[in-house]
Amino acid sequence: MLFPKSLLLGVCLAASSGLVSAHYMVTNMFINGVDQGPGKCMRIPPNTNPVTDINSNDMSCNVDGATPVARACPVTAGSEISFLWRTWPDGSQPGSLDPGHQGPCAVYMKAVGDATTSPGYGAGWFKIWEDGYREGQFCAQRIIDNNGRMTFRIPNDLKGGDYLIRAEQLALHQAQNLGGAQWYIGCGQLIVSSTGGSASPSLFTIPGHVKASDPGVHYQYWTQPNDSHNGYIIPGPRPYHQSKTGSTSPVENRKERGTWKCLVENANWCAKAVPGFKNAAECWSASADAWSQLNTCYNTAPATGNDGCEKWEKMCTSYQNHCKSCEAEGSCSGIFA
Numbered sequence: 001m002l003f004p005k006s007l008l009l010g011v012c013l014a015a016s017s018g019l020v021s022a023h024y025m026v027t028n029m030f031i032n033g034v035d036q037g038p039g040k041c042m043r044i045p046p047n048t049n050p051v052t053d054i055n056s057n058d059m060s061c062n063v064d065g066a067t068p069v070a071r072a073c074p075v076t077a078g079s080e081i082s083f084l085w086r087t088w089p090d091g092s093q094p095g096s097l098d099p100g101h102q103g104p105c106a107v108y109m110k111a112v113g114d115a116t117t118s119p120g121y122g123a124g125w126f127k128i129w130e131d132g133y134r135e136g137q138f139c140a141q142r143i144i145d146n147n148g149r150m151t152f153r154i155p156n157d158l159k160g161g162d163y164l165i166r167a168e169q170l171a172l173h174q175a176q177n178l179g180g181a182q183w184y185i186g187c188g189q190l191i192v193s194s195t196g197g198s199a200s201p202s203l204f205t206i207p208g209h210v211k212a213s214d215p216g217v218h219y220q221y222w223t224q225p226n227d228s229h230n231g232y233i234i235p236g237p238r239p240y241h242q243s244k245t246g247s248t249s250p251v252e253n254r255k256e257r258g259t260w261k262c263l264v265e266n267a268n269w270c271a272k273a274v275p276g277f278k279n280a281a282e283c284w285s286a287s288a289d290a291w292s293q294l295n296t297c298y299n300t301a302p303a304t305g306n307d308g309c310e311k312w313e314k315m316c317t318s319y320q321n322h323c324k325s326c327e328a329e330g331s332c333s334g335i336f337a
Contacts, residue, residue: 022087022098023048025062026167026186027304030082030149031075038091039267041073041256043120043187044302048089050171050182054217059207060121061166061187069268072115072189072257077197078156081107082149083167083186090305096148097140101171101182104132104216104234105139107152108166108206115162115189116257125166125209126201128155132216132234140169154190155242159197163190166206170235175219179212191257201240210235263337264315266308269297274319276335280327286336287319 025048029036045062053059057066075081087095107129112118129152131139143150150167167186174180210217216235262270271293274286294316297309319336326332 022095023050024085024087024095024097024101024184025089025303026083026184026188027086027089027091028084029073029165029188030080030084030151031073032080033082035084036073037265037267038089038304038307039302040265041069041071041189041268042302042304043067043069043189044089044267044304045186047303048087050184052179052182054179054181054183054210054212055207057121057207059183059185059209060119060125061164062185065185065187066119066121068116068118068120069189070116070270071268072162072191074191074193074256075154077158077160077192077194078153080151080153081165082151083107083188085143085148085150085169085184089303090307092305097144097169097184098171099141099144100173101169101184102138102140102221103170103172103175103181104130104232105143105150105170106130106168106234106236106239107150108168108209109154109158110164110166111159112162112164115164115191118162118164120164120166120187121206123203123205125204125206127204127237127239128152128201130234130236130239133229133232136228138172138229138232140171143169154192155199155201155240157197157199157243158192158194159199160192160194163192164188165190170217172219172221175217175221176223178218181212181217181219198243199240202237204237209237264308264312266297266306266312267300267302267304269300269308271297271308271312271315274336278333280323280332283323283326283332287316287323290316290319290336 051058085096108125110124165188169184171182214235216233264271274289277283
């Protein structure tokens with residue numbers, strides 16, 4: 001399997017089968033069915049490798065997950081959220097979870113002062129959803145059957161404000177070894193609108209919400225009678241159950257943080273309009289501004305890809321050609337759109 005040169009993807013040998021197994025990550029967040037775009041409002045790790053040290057701060061939002069991104073997406077309390085899992089983060093090839101990486105899933109949230117500055121790890125997390133083994137399948141298989149989507153609702157009684165939202169999928173194929181469980185984790189940044197909310201969930205610390213010796217973490221996956229996992233216990237705290245009186249009517253229209261009038265987007269990068277110009281020198285200055293933005297785009301592009309950067313590069317080239325043309329004609333004025 002050949003990976004794109006821009007990606008550092010983890011590939012491992014499954015000890016139980018000897019087959020090549022692909023790792024994966026959360027790449028997109030859907031809000032009420034609307035795709036926010038690859039990497040947007042998401043803290044994307046550098047590769048698809050799992051976290052195995054449950055005492056590491058990486059357990060909160062994965063490797064480099066303590067570094068926020070510039071955007072937080074607006075939602076209303078009670079909204080439906082879907083996370084998209086991919087083997088190939090840039091979507092260049094199909095694939096979600098590896099079928100050999102069966103196990104449970106969970107979603108946690110944490111209220112923070114500012115989602116675009118909070119590191120995330122530590123106290124304040126609460127679980128809002130989990131899915132283990134039922135009807136003869138683990139959650140992982142249901143994600144595969146749903147083309148990589150993991151769908152749930154955030155509580156309708158949440159208080160308004162900034163939150164981190166954390167997806168967790170636990171792969172059990174090596175969990176018979178103490179410390180062998182593989183944690184696949186991804187975090188998004190949200191701004192929740194609410195009528196005020198009465199939610200008061202029990203709070204937990206991540207890392208610290210699970211132990212390596214927990215029965216759902218140190219688990220004899222391959223020796224279950226008749227391949228049945230009906231007795232499987234999902235690790236971690238139990239989910240918070242929302243009240244029946246919550247409302248999805250926002251008290252205010254909270255807007256996406258970090259939004260500019262973007263000409264082009266790539267994950268959390270945004271191309272902004274360059275200055276207008278009245279002569280050739282100013283035209284070249286505006287063109288240079290565009291190329292400088294392009295450099296930032298490529299340098300900050302996450303594993304989800306650089307399609308937006310490539311689109312902006314074409315625009316930069318057209319800006320440059322325009323400056324050449326108008327300089328030759330001796331008359332340069334206008335704006336780049």
